[in-house]
Amino acid sequence: MPSLSPPHKSAASGSAPSMSSKPSAPQTPPPPRKAKFRPALGGMVHGAFAHKSPDAAAGPASKKRAAVYMDSEDEDEDGGRAAAFTNGIANHSTPSGGKRKKMRKNGAANGGGNAQAQAAAKTRLLQEQRAQLPIAQGRDAIVRAVAANDVTIVLGETGSGKTTQIPQYLLEAGTLAGLLAITQPRRVAATSLAARVSQEQGRPLGTLVGYAVRFDEKLSDETRVKYLTDGMLMREMMGDPMLERYGVVIVDEAHERTLRTDLVLASLKRILKERNAGQAPGKGKERARNPLKVVVMSATLDAEKFSRFFDDAPVLYVKGRQHPVSVYHTATSQTDYVDAALRTFYQIHVDYPVGDVLIFLPGQEDIESLELSIRTYAKQLPANALGVLVCPLYASLPNAKQSRVFAPTPAHTRKCILATNIAETSITIPGVKYVIDTGKQKEKRHLTRMTGSGFDTLLTTDITKSSAMQRAGRAGREGPGNCFRLYTEDAFDAMALSSEPEVRRSSLTSALLQLKCTGQDLESIDFMDNPEVEAVGSALRTLWLLDAIDVKRQLTAFGRSMASFPLEPQYAAILLASVDNKCVADVISILSLLSSSSPLFPDSSAQRDDAAEARLKFRHPSGDHLTMLNVFRAYDELSASEGKGARRDWCRQNYVNERALREAGDIRTQLRGVCERTQLDWAVSCGDADGPVLKSLTRGLLQHAAFLQPDGSYKQTLGPSVIKIHPSSFLTGKPCPAIIYNELVRLSSAAAVTSRAECIHRCTQHISTPAASRLCLRHS
DNA sequence: GAGCACTGC
Incomplete structure (x- = not known):
């Protein structure tokens, strides 16, 4: 085995995976049951784990x-x-x-x-x-x-x-x-x-x-x-x-x-x-x-x-039955889980019998990095060694590529699946005998602020005990398996039992509106775990600003109409505003794209410059929302005359994500259906005028408005934060007096900075509109 | 000039 350094960015200097010490002998002899997962990972523990019953x-x-x-x-x-x-x-x-x-x-x-x-x-x-x-x-x-x-x-x-x-x-x-x-x-x-x-x-x-x-x-x-x-x-x-x-x-x-x-x-x-x-027994009423x-x-x-x-x-x-899974922990904690995963994979590949490997990683970036490393080493394997087939798996991966994990593993090959949490619950992959668990995941959290509507963060965190057990179980679906945890047994013991329920960490605006429609309330309802008081206050404030509830917290007629749409309350308010502004067709297209789970403009670093140039022709001076509308209109026009293949080519040429457009198409059809049922004309369009669309957007996004400051940054109108525009926005470098935006995310890089760093945010998908400032002032 | 786990109507 060559002892080159893995290509992964932070590979431990010089020390190649310990496979170098193991001559690549024939794969057939089964290893001892209590395997020697010892390696370069710094001496291995075992951690015999009999399948624990609940x-x-x-x-x-x-x-x-x-x-x-x-x-x-x-x-x-x-x-x-x-x-x-x-x-x-x-x-x-x-x-x-x-x-x-x-x-x-x-x-x-x-x-x-x-x-x-x-x-x-x-x-x-x-x-x-x-x-x-x-x-x-x-x-x-x-x-x-x-x-x-x-x-x-x-x-x-x-x-x-x-x-x-x-x-x-x-x-x-x-x-x-x-x-x-x-x-x-x-x-x-x-x-x-x-x-x-x-x-x-x-x-x-x-x-x-x-x-x-x-x-x-x-x-x-x-x-x-x-x-x-x-x-x-x-x-x-x-x-x-x-x-x-x-x-x-x-x-x-x-x-x-x-x-x-x-x-x-x-x-x-x-x-x-x-x-x-x-x-109830006893005195019987009726x-x-x-x-x-x-x-x-x-x-x-x-x-x-x-x-x-x-x-x-x-x-x-x-009782169910799963096959036993032997679980191993590392003896020392690993600073670089991607590198540790690489070493562990090759340890398995060289020492263990045939069987596919599933590696749990937090996100796409780590998956791509590890994929490259594993591929690079695979080329160095001797000709008679078992081949390696690497399959990434995460939700935003195109379906065709996702389905590769289900294809039967070719002869004389070991499949290695690099997956996010998607493989923990949503997707079951056959053939997995070995699981490598980095112990990490990404978790979204909604941070509430005293003013504004708060913002989301997405951070890499430690998993919980139940996640760890669930991941290990993925190795025992079809027969006895092995799970290698890239963390110590002490680290496992220190993990939380299970994640905090979602009701404690996400925005409750939508939930509150729905409850109001069934005659209930966040404050009076009996939850398994009660939401945070601040989160309830934030949801109430948002619904009030949108006119969905009145000062007595009673649901308004407008709020009831909002709830009839399968949209975030902010977006529902935009849609209803577009009725008055006579641009329903245009706004529905935009909202459908915003609601799609796939991004319209995916970021792939490799072709970023080409992509930016190709997308330039859709650019609308007002900003990202209207730019998205331009893309959707162009795609619709193409769909009217061309077939599937032509559409796909067009999307590829223009670096737009067809999955987003297709999903948006489904959402748009559904929204039109709701409009018909509630006697709203969804076909009304404002044509090339952008004013009506901007006005409608502002109606729902008034909590997400900001003014330009002399230094080029923006200050929230209804919140304490100074924010800046994300570089992927079409508005980057084009200061405008006021913006509205539909997402605010904290930069992970800023999280490490002290002092006022928490006030630096990323804001994506905004739009410039003088109308925004006027409206917001009036509402605030 | 930067990075995006997962899911639902």
């Missing part, structure tokens, strides 16, 4: 926890989830349950049976599989518990099958009144689970079993079981605050504690109080006619907390 991890089981201990085979809900992962990616079900199924199906096809017989055979097979699931032994216990209690907590390990089976048990028990809803934090999960359960019921998707997610639903009058995102259920609550249509609501993945899950849980508690009142049953499903640790929140609801424990 009980062991959570402490002694409480008395009221009814154990339904069940071993589960590999058949699980995540297989289905992976299968439907993102558009255009074909079946990637886990080899375990999925393979058998596929083989059987092919066999039937070869036999020439007709479609109906095939379908029947398939249904029979699925029923056999269901019956063999160990969770099936707990079926009666589960049905009884739900019948006897308003709320039941189910603590189920990964792979227990709870998400697919429990709804069916309740359905098949025949006691179901009304619809059964089952919420998921992610859209892909809701759609793929519905498809799987539908299949198990032997019915076409959208009949007995259906789903509802943004942009897509498959439902009918027959539908009894409905998988939906938690955001979707919150939206339904705005029209049906008591969820009268539903007899059972199951909240899945509650341990993730997303803002929407917490909102759903809090709302369910309120609904239970109303709908199930009078059910018995509730339409009682609601709630099931909360969690994968970790927090079961007791959910139980307490719902007045000591009983906890059922469903």
